[in-house]
Amino acid sequence: xxxxxxxxxxxxxxxxxxxxxxxxxxxxxxxxxxxxxxxxxxxxxxxxxxxxxxxxxxxxxxxxxxxxxxxxxxxxxxxxxxxxxxxxx
Numbered sequence: 001x002x003x004x005x006x007x008x009x010x011x012x013x014x015x016x017x018x019x020x021x022x023x024x025x026x027x028x029x030x031x032x033x034x035x036x037x038x039x040x041x042x043x044x045x046x047x048x049x050x051x052x053x054x055x056x057x058x059x060x061x062x063x064x065x066x067x068x069x070x071x072x073x074x075x076x077x078x079x080x081x082x083x084x085x086x087x088x089x
Contacts, residue, residue, distance in 0.1 A: 005048070016052035025051065029074075032057045040079060043072065 003019040009028040017024055022045045029039040034057055051070050055062045064074050 003048075012056070015054075015056055016050075018050050019048045022049050025049070028057070029063070032063070034058065034060045034063060035074070037076065038081070039074065040081070 005020050006016070006018040007020050007024050008014060008016050009024060010031075022041055022043060026039055026041045029035055051066075053063070053066050055066065057063055060074070067073055
């Protein structure tokens with residue numbers, strides 16, 4: 001029997017991912033008020049991850065510290081990306 005998957009990234013308390021693709025974390029980071037730029041996944045990870053954020057997503061400093069604890073980081077960089085735009089007719 002495989003590991004169970006749990007995704008609790010939008011909770012107020014007990015924020016974590018267990019055995020889930022990193023794309024879920026990227027989605028959460030892209031919906032975080034403390035992060036003002038789009039977050040892209042350049043980790044190369046293909047396996048599922050386990051990560052928790054006991055301090056939540058309150059500020060960029062605590063987010064980066066927690067990511068660094070797991071060997072990850074957020075770095076400001078310049079990329080050219082294609083996007084969809086919603087606008088009125």
